Amino acid sequence: MAKIVNRQEMAQGTIILNEIKAPRISQKAKPGQFVILQADETGERIPLTMADTNPKKGTITIIYMVVGKSTARFRDLNVGDEYYALIGPLGMPTHVENVGKVVCVGGGTGIAVLHPITRALKEAGNEVTTILGSRSYDLLIMEEQMRAASTDLHICTDDGSHGHHGFVTQVLKDVLENNDIDLVVAIGPIPMMKFCSLITKEKNVHTLVSLNPIMVDGTGMCGCCRVTVGGDTKFACVDGPEFDAHKGDFDELAKRLASYLDDEKQSFDAYKNGNAQKTGNFDKT
């Protein structure tokens, strides 16, 4: 179970795609839901959103950026290897209905999270304008899939290597100026979501974001994933991960994500030094 059947490297190897055998989850999962994975018995429980599912094949797809030890250990798994644990689908699915005109904004691996949501919104009959951003064009992922899932697509790069030279927020502002938009979905790095939210708030356009706090169980039993939304404490794993952007406390989320910064660095450095030559080849009990 939880065997990797397909693996791809994206964005210069900084982002990895795994297609994993998971018959039960693939039948049930809806856009916006996530899974928790563990590399082996000693591993951390890592939440990742499903970027795609294939109920016929009985597989799910995850796309993750390598940012620390746990995601590095995932990167080192090869086709044929199995995850020690795979749990899901978790979280509330995105509420998908035909509201009219929708803008989807994605950055980094947030694009992977956004993909099934965008597709579902378009299938529900919405006119979907998608805006994707990355530091440079070679770090952009899933351009073709997102084009297929959207009515029209804009690309922004910080360095101007493709499309609009600048941030997604500038294009978002233009789109909002010139159209009557009913819903914005913004998923990406916290600063991106925060600034998109400030812009849509000014225009009073309902906006959803996906909050990604640190998690442990993913079932509401630990409270590690608490976020403040509209002044109330919510557990992102069961009440979210999607929330009303205009009520979210992004600053608190950013601070809480740094809870274990020193430990994470220590553990990642040790892994890089100890396992530099040892890829895809560690003990799985």
Add this chain to the structure above:
Amino acid sequence: MADKKKKVPRAKMPEQDPNVRRRNFKEVPLGLEAETAIAEAKRCLQCKKPLCVDGCPVSIDIPAFVSRIADNDFSGAIGKLWERNALPAVCGRVCPQEEQCEGRCIVGKKGEPVAIGYLERFAADYERNNGTGGVPEVAKPTGKKVAVIGSGPSGLTVAGDLLLKGHGVTIFEAFHKAGGVLVYGIPEFRLPKAIVANEVAALEKMGAKIECNNVVGASVTIEELFEEGFDAAYIGVGAGLPRFMNLPGENAIGIYSANEYLTRTNLMKGYLFPEYDTPIARGKNVVVLGAGNVAMDSARTAMRLGADSVKIVYRRSRDEMPAREEELHHALEEQIEFVLLTNPTQFFSDENGRLTGMECLKMELGEPDDSGRRRPIPIEGSEYKINCDMVVVSVGSNANPLLTNSTPDVSLNRWGNIDADPVTGKTTKKGVWAGGDIVTGAATVILAMGAGRAAANSMHDYLALGW
């Protein structure tokens, strides 16, 4: 003195030295030697009407197992225990004996009661270390299949009993390891995880299938399990929803629920970081809010993770502390401080969101409240600050709605606990039973097991005769 017959004193449990153990995760009580156990067993008067048995929620035949220890027949003793209790190594360690079996023992009326818990633990440990590793024989297969949801003591008991009766059993567990609170909550130094793993392995040998990583309600629903061919289901999912204080500043970094703190440490083995990948904060000045077993476990864990000071902050007085006496005693020996009649009002943090301290109010005790305990009343103007870099909130837990939300025809009471028949464990949904903390609210291992035993009997009747 002129005493003719010298009273034999109750056996003392050898323990790790408090100054050593407060910095390690090894088990605190070391277990009795065979000789001491035999001597202790001989203190039992073999009462004709044993009161101790009335005090045990699963009615273990205590005089019978104790007399076998006295006769050096240790495997006979474990056989007697197994008749009523599938997890004696666990119960011998964590039951609140002073309120249950030992609390009723006649020898205790004029002295110290027979150490029933120590003896139970002794017999179980002896069997695990020296026994044949055999498992009880199961009845001829009935062809019926039962889904047990949750692998805590309650679910494990149901599984064991139904296997014995010849039914097929699959246990569905949300986490990657079976055992419930026994593996994610109660720390290694009080209940070594190898013991729980041993019990789980025995069930597997008897034919149980264990599907870990399966969150029923999310991964699959009970209705779907019935469609897949299960004939009955038992819900033993525990009380897994942490309570917080709902005070300003409570989302500061360094404030944990006891569930998170203990899960990171025990289940994820954060105390072995970086060998294990899950980090756990090592607070220097730690405050634990609450005074039950969970609070003691959190406080003693923080000490072992290297704290300079650990304070239990509790709004009532020492007399009202709900933790077992043994746990309070162990905590004090390990230099945990008790700050009583004190309640927090808010938390402070620095510009990075890290906890720096909390404001507290002093309390005094007024008239008894609904729980029969004297109600704490704040003393006006008594605010003061406690500096701390970590707080573990251990003020109880509620029912987690994840599974029950997916089963609307299983009715709940007003606290969200499952409304199950107190005798049989039947819920309002045909073919579904429930027991343990999800029914009673946070209680004890042995009560969860007792509920499991009762439900297993009722389920067996159902599988043979119908609802």
